[in-house]
Amino acid sequence: MGITGLLPALKPIQNTKTLAELSGKTIAVDAYVWLHKGVYSCATDLALGKSTTRYVNYAMDRVHMLRHFKIEPYIVFDGGPLPAKKGTESERKKKREENLAKGKALVAQGRHTQARDCFNKCIDVTPQMAYQLIKKLRAEGVQYLVAPYEADAQLAYLERIGLVDGILTEDSDLLVFGCKSVFFKFDSTNYTVVSIERKDFASVVPPRSDIHLAGWTDVQFRSMAILSGCDYLPSIPGIGLKTACNLLRKYKTAEAVVKHLIFEGKKKVPPGYLEQYHFAEKCFQHQKVYCPLQEKLVPLYPVPADWTQEYEDYCGGDLDPALAKKLAMGDVDPHTLLPMNDINPGFLPGSKKHAAATKPVSHKGKGKQVQTTKEVKSASTGGILNFFGANPIIPPSSSKPSKPSPLTVKQPRVVSAGQASGKRTLAEVMDSDISRKKQKQRQNSPMKATAQSRFFGQQGVRQRSVSLPMQPHDLDGAAGPSRIREQEKENIVPGDVDEYDASDLSMCAQGRLDSEVDLDFDHELPVAEVEQEDGYMSPLAPFSPSRDAHHDLSSPVHRTRSTPRRSESSPNGQFFRPRYQRDPEEEDDFGEVFSSPTSANRRNRLRSCSPRCLSSPVHHRDGTPPPILSMDVQQRQSASLTMERVLVADTPVAKRLFVETTTCEASTSRRVSLDLRGSLGIPRPEQDDAEGYLEEPSGSTTPPTSTPETPIHVPGSQEPSVVIDVDELDMFDIEEQMLRDAHARRDAVMKGWREKWAHKGPIPKSKATTGSKNIQSSSKLKGKAKMTNPPALKRSHTNVTPAGRFALGKSKGNSANSSDQKKPSSTRSAKSEKRVSMAALNFFQPKKVEQRHTIFVGDSDDDEIVVGSSPVAPTRTHHQIRDEVPTVNNLARFR
DNA sequence: CGTGTATCGTCAC
DNA sequence: CGATACACG
Numbered sequence: 040m041g042i043t044g045l046l047p048a049l050k051p052i053q054n055t056k057t058l059a060e061l062s063g064k065t066i067a068v069d070a071y072v073w074l075h076k077g078v079y080s081c082a083t084d085l086a087l088g089k090s091t092t093r094y095v096n097y098a099m100d101r102v103h104m105l106r107h108f109k110i111e112p113y114i115v116f117d118g119g120p121l122p123a124k125k126g127t128e129s130e131r132k133k134k135r136e137e138n139l140a141k142g143k144a145l146v147a148q149g150r151h152t153q154a155r156d157c158f159n160k161c162i163d164v165t166p167q168m169a170y171q172l173i174k175k176l177r178a179e180g181v182q183y184l185v186a187p188y189e190a191d192a193q194l195a196y197l198e199r200i201g202l203v204d205g206i207l208t209e210d211s212d213l214l215v216f217g218c219k220s221v222f223f224k225f226d227s228t229n230y231t232v233v234s235i236e237r238k239d240f241a242s243v244v245p246p247r248s249d250i251h252l253a254g255w256t257d258v259q260f261r262s263m264a265i266l267s268g269c270d271y272l273p274s275i276p277g278i279g280l281k282t283a284c285n286l287l288r289k290y291k292t293a294e295a296v297v298k299h300l301i302f303e304g305k306k307k308v309p310p311g312y313l314e315q316y317h318f319a320e321k322c323f324q325h326q327k328v329y330c331p332l333q334e335k336l337v338p339l340y341p342v343p344a345d346w347t348q349e350y351e352d353y354c355g356g357d358l359d360p361a362l363a364k365k366l367a368m369g370d371v372d373p374h375t376l377l378p379m380n381d382i383n384p385g386f387l388p389g390s391k392k393h394a395a396a397t398k399p400v401s402h403k404g405k406g407k408q409v410q411t412t413k414e415v416k417s418a419s420t421g422g423i424l425n426f427f428g429a430n431p432i433i434p435p436s437s438s439k440p441s442k443p444s445p446l447t448v449k450q451p452r453v454v455s456a457g458q459a460s461g462k463r464t465l466a467e468v469m470d471s472d473i474s475r476k477k478q479k480q481r482q483n484s485p486m487k488a489t490a491q492s493r494f495f496g497q498q499g500v501r502q503r504s505v506s507l508p509m510q511p512h513d514l515d516g517a518a519g520p521s522r523i524r525e526q527e528k529e530n531i532v533p534g535d536v537d538e539y540d541a542s543d544l545s546m547c548a549q550g551r552l553d554s555e556v557d558l559d560f561d562h563e564l565p566v567a568e569v570e571q572e573d574g575y576m577s578p579l580a581p582f583s584p585s586r587d588a589h590h591d592l593s594s595p596v597h598r599t600r601s602t603p604r605r606s607e608s609s610p611n612g613q614f615f616r617p618r619y620q621r622d623p624e625e626e627d628d629f630g631e632v633f634s635s636p637t638s639a640n641r642r643n644r645l646r647s648c649s650p651r652c653l654s655s656p657v658h659h660r661d662g663t664p665p666p667i668l669s670m671d672v673q674q675r676q677s678a679s680l681t682m683e684r685v686l687v688a689d690t691p692v693a694k695r696l697f698v699e700t701t702t703c704e705a706s707t708s709r710r711v712s713l714d715l716r717g718s719l720g721i722p723r724p725e726q727d728d729a730e731g732y733l734e735e736p737s738g739s740t741t742p743p744t745s746t747p748e749t750p751i752h753v754p755g756s757q758e759p760s761v762v763i764d765v766d767e768l769d770m771f772d773i774e775e776q777m778l779r780d781a782h783a784r785r786d787a788v789m790k791g792w793r794e795k796w797a798h799k800g801p802i803p804k805s806k807a808t809t810g811s812k813n814i815q816s817s818s819k820l821k822g823k824a825k826m827t828n829p830p831a832l833k834r835s836h837t838n839v840t841p842a843g844r845f846a847l848g849k850s851k852g853n854s855a856n857s858s859d860q861k862k863p864s865s866t867r868s869a870k871s872e873k874r875v876s877m878a879a880l881n882f883f884q885p886k887k888v889e890q891r892h893t894i895f896v897g898d899s900d901d902d903e904i905v906v907g908s909s910p911v912a913p914t915r916t917h918h919q920i921r922d923e924v925p926t927v928n929n930l931a932r933f934r
Numbered sequence: 935c936g937t938g939t940a941t942c943g944t945c946a947c
Numbered sequence: 948c949g950a951t952a953c954a955c956g
Contacts, residue, residue, distance in 0.1 A: 209949065210949090223949090
């Protein structure tokens, strides 16, 4: 449901952004959206009980897409049902069953098309399906979490504590949960999202909107949302968003509004409405979420002093931290709290992992992996670790005695932090591990890389900690469960952790925070509009990269950050150096490090420490849940007081978690299979990177360049000393071939289009030459795929645009460009139209949307992107962006 | 005019 | 779940 009408009402502050504009950010994603859409690709199979995991592909394609744009996704799944939400589910279930039966009947009649429609309506996204995606996310080192209850609150929490910079969802509720930066309407065809920022709320005023938010506090905004009807409470009949807004402007508080309504008697206020209102409010504020730092359930915002057990029950009860963690990692079914049942064990069964675990050296046997001599060597000592487990923080020298071997999982005794005997508590083991790490860090100059940590070492973390000092989880190379404990123990080094965060975290650890300290939500006093607009105090440092990017989206620095470093083609080299670039030494190694796939992966690896439970033979999914799974209240309480109750020797799971925790930091990503040549000192062909997204809005002042990670296998060149997945490379080769073919087609098609549709007006000569030159050079391609610059034909030279195909699909009819829709090619089928537009329409048109929002996306040196993001200034519409940014719907490019 | 309700599409071959 | 269209008061 969300808040009916909220999104349309916020139109004035909806800002369409390209993914490139979000480069560098970490964005939490509501997994439900992707899963649910992905289900449409295989609804029939699912309905008929046929085993499929195709729904995973949809989500993973999007993950890859985000990563391509240097956006690090943090996938959040829905958890168990919140007590506050009842009733709706049974009704839906009934409808689903109806559709299932109907669909089956239609199948029997052979009416497959209609059957599919029914199947589409009967599929529910189950935790087991989510788990399939989780397995894939683990395999690729993507951060994820399963919320204990609703993903919405979890998403909001991740943003609140600074683990992510924004939320990608379709649910307007996120704004009510207090999120600052929410992205809607992810458009994978045009690489755009619609951004709504809380700080812009003050700009939501009549007549531009139906509602008037200027001068409002979060409390009032939330009140409006609840009064207008939300998931937790239907509205008083006759009260919609606008009425709620007006009433609140008049009476200030929800109580006053409700009392007025009751007094007035015109509307039928249900008995107990006000009380229910308060419960709903609590759900938005204090719903239980999982804190990945503290590894336990916490309220989204600290609970007030008058918190009652009733509220607690309503907003989601606590869980034993160990259970909460397993739930968050996806290892237990959030509905039953029983170990997750893997409905597709054959899908990413750990087959790779398992094979690697048992045969670390020969898992490339089927041509799956390419290994250099070096790699084989390291595999013999830690091949599996290079694959998904080694800890780079512990240099070989010191960690040898305790370094987990490939057989570690099979021989738990070898595992430990040096002492394997006795019943050490998990916390003790971790502490020992921590101190060892710390010692090691002191020994090694922070910036000095060992041979191993050159790839997976600390620089990324250092970098991150420098640039994001407010993110405690990044503070010192230690990732995972041990970090927060370490910080707590040492009381958090001043200067390393923001005072607010420190106090907040430690107080959260106590389970309660006085309202005085609750800087974020409950202090909300009426504030002046100015303050409302920009006086928000973010837990992120103002100088963090994300903040910078956030406030400075149009600056050349940020506009170009996602593109490869190409100072040679830059009019001003300095623009191509991110302010927060790493030290030159590392840059030599990695090229543009912060946006390189390796660095992204490393960052990700170091930040996430999800246990790789699937890989372990010591499997907890053996039917009998560990004793700690008990939800006994006493136990829960004691366990939440201290983790030391978890005995390593008693719980294989805990033990394994430890193993994996201590090793996961080095889990060098499998996805190093992207282009590592730069990183490895292998010369990159001069222009090969032009092969990237033809139509990617690069936003740089350079010609459309490619992306640094453009995956190209270079035959004969030195093999990178990392595991490279040959399958992926082969796939890229195929893709390259396809791209070349596409270019040939495009050239032909383009010609035809020019003749058929182009204005007779002259094509700018310089462009034409450039284009033909590039076309020529593309025909000269040898083994290496070179993507030419797009031909110089611009849309301004034609009167048929990509929008045409949209007109064929669902006609939205409100395109800003009426001319765009005038001539959908009536002579072509919708299908061929689409194909043509994909292959051929990579030309660009400078287009003035607004005076201050001129957007040029293109292939010539003087093209540029200037995108204003002022909340007050007129913003581009979705349709405008769609027209501005040509489309290549080739998701395979993101793999 | 605003609210309430019903219907549709979501993917992707 | 949102977008949309439309009927109702």
